[in-house]
Amino acid sequence: MPVIGCQSFILENKRKGDGGLTEAAPHYHGHRERLRGRFRDAGADALSDYELLELLLFRALPRRDVKPLAKTLLANSAPLPK
Secondary structure (H helix, E strand, O other): OOOOOHHHHHHHHHHHOOOOOOOOOOOOOOHHHHHHHHHHHHOHHHOOHHHHHHHHHHHHOOOOOOHHHHHHHHHOOOOOOO
8 A cells, every 4th residue: 555645645545534544643742731630640750850841831831732842851950949
């Protein structure tokens, strides 16, 4: 089966609703909600430093992927106090 045009085939079948193949949601969908849930349920100890920083950056940059920024900021600074 050729790979070229595969995504359009999948999306077209999904639109038709004829039981064809469907495309899985990307892994990052719902990331913010999952992270907030882990923080709410288990507290700050359940998150790594970059995830805690992500929680703060979510509010400052609401429509941007902040994980790379959080990791870069931590790589260039001292670790967060425990």
